[in-house]
């Protein structure tokens with residue numbers, strides 16, 4: 078057979094020589110799905126070690142069309158369909174990475190990644206540690222996640238807590254098209270395995286911004302909207318909701334800061350704690366169920382680090398602790414602008430004057 | 442030692458489904474047998490090397506079992522009685538090929554060139570596998586059953602995409618063939634025509650569960666057939682047969698013929714691990730019966746009968762084995778040197794801020810303990 082991939086030079090280890098992060102074309106309106114598609118195309122063009130595979134990603138271009146056109150452009154040896162077996166997709170990606178490739182694999186839907194859980198948690202996450210850094214596994218696992226698209230059972234799970242709880246994995250999720258491009262390019266260049274969570278309901282959101290890998294690093298949170306009264310910490314699909322809520326809150330006299338985590342693991346303590354210390358109040362928003370959810374970790378960390386700056390307990394606005402509801406009921410599950418505003422309202426605003434009277438201290 | 446790849450692959454193809462008897466080249470009495478012309482008998486120097494490594498491997502294995510009894514190893518899964526598979530596989534692979542072993546396969550890993558103390562790192566209670574997988578092209582010994590089969594298929598497929606002449610061989614147990622990953626791996630290997638060899642050491646048991654409770658398949662080798670993977674059933678106590686079968690599968694893969702599934706019939710003579718009590722689930726008579734089919738004794742008989750092995754060489758080989766055992770004993774006589782700070786070093790390519798904080802806290806704790 079013909080070799081289409083350049084053999085890696087003798088003596089080099091896979092994962093130690095990331096290809097260049099190209100800067101893409103001038104700004105035009107692009108959807109998140111489109112930005113992800115461009116990121117994959119640019120990564121495939123920039124680095125011959127990159128391969129893209131999964132269920133229906135070849136001829137069809139993926140059920141969400143994120144890999145549209147890639148098989149035709151890069152050929153069946155670099156972009157290909159696999160048989161139906163999620164554990165095998167991750168397991169073989171591990172073997173390919175051991176042999177110098179950079180696999181970017183797709184799990185068709187969040188809940189259908191569960192068969193791969195053992196490969197992800199026992200091997201993908203731990204191989205580097207088990208081999209004292211000798212075997213790096215620069216694998217990217219793309220997972221369309223979350224609801225809000227009228228999906229039926231098994232198609233709308235938010236599975237971030239499972240992955241974020243696993244040492245050795247990076248877990249990232251973009252909120253905008255331009256950041257989707259940036260984060261995916263950064264994930265593909267990252268020497269660590271990355272679980273890349275794509276918020277389904279933002280796939281078709283448009284943005285006009287240059288697509289570039291430059292900007293905030295893969296492990297940094299960003300402030301999406303500056304404010305002085307309260308910090309809303311969120312990520313992925315609910316960043317847009319939080320920004321809407323911030324607009325609405327402005328009308329009620331609250332100046333809301335919105336922090337988009339981008340990286341769920343590792344957690345950017347510095348950026349988030351700085352914001353919360355400044356505003357003195359925090360709200361964590363995500364659509365995953367709340368109990369033992371990712372927001373619990375965020376609230377606990379911020380309490381540990383910012384306690385003396387807090388004017389109120391950190392509250393969470395999350396999905397309900399129920400299996401993801403059917404299309405006609407999902408609006409009751411998902412965090413809404415109203416729920417965010419209600420939660421902001423509960424952040425002990427009225428207590429302030431009394432407390433100031435009692436202590437005679439001013440506010441920072 | 443090379444065999445004509447095409448002729449052999451045609452023959453393997455005829456073996457769908459596998460024949461009803463295990464193929465062998467040397468029987469339990471050391472007599473040459475006819476493997477239906479399917480397997481090429483290894484040349485004399487290969488037989489002598491198989492013997493030498495089996496003597497060394499068995500000695501290493503009994504030494505490790507003893508070290509586990511003395512508490513020097515946390516646990517040890519012995520491969521006593523399975524040396525024909527352990528050594529046959531390791532020697533049949535070429536320099537550039539990859540081995541994906543399990544916890545059971547310390548002797549195969551040793552035979553591939555990894556140092557004895559390194560092989561036993563995990564069993565000794567280290568947090569890492571002990572060796573650099575790239576040095577001898579040996580993946581870390583794998584504990585989650587059958588998961589390594591997928592790694593082998595992936596590595597082999599990548600080799601093919603890159604145009605490299607590399608074959609990956611994965612070792613599996615009979616019990617592991619019931620795991621989903623075995624089936625996913627066979628299926629992917631078949632579809633991708635990956636240069637991979639599945640070698641199942643059917644040693645009769647998965648901890649306490651006998652094969653009869655593991656599967657209704659007439660032979661494990663049948664499992665390859667459903668995935669379009671040519672399959673062989675070989676006498677797993679016949680080192681010459683295992684060696685020849687693996688060689689033939691490797692040549693086939695190299696020639697673009699894709700994957701092969703080999704079931705090697707053998708027996709786990711010792712307990713599952715040093716922590717297991719086999720009297721709870723099997724009769725000693727069964728063990729005794731298998732001891733008469735010992736893989737090392739039969740090869741030795743054969744080599745002596747054919748005049749290839751004399752007392753002098755046998756003595757030299759035994760001395761070498763004692764040397765290897767002594768090195769393992771000495772290497773493991775010292776306590777493992779643990780470095781708590783190392784726990785944080787390789788979780789990610791660079792330790793995260795969170796891990797650096799935790800490391801600093803742990804080191805502070807330790808410094809305080811030392812002072813008090």
Ligand SMILES: Cc1ncc(C[n+]2csc(CCOP(=O)(O)OP(=O)(O)O)c2C)c(N)n1
Nearest residue numbers: 545584585586614615616617644646647648
């Ligand atoms: C996924 C998984 N399930 C269970 C175990 C626990 N376990 C370890 S060894 C073993 C038996 C395996 O038997 P077999 O595959 O025949 O290999 P052998 O030990 O006989 O070499 C079991 C159940 C495991 N390691 N991995």
Ligand SMILES: [Mg+2]
Nearest residue numbers: 614615646647
């Ligand atoms: Mg077994």
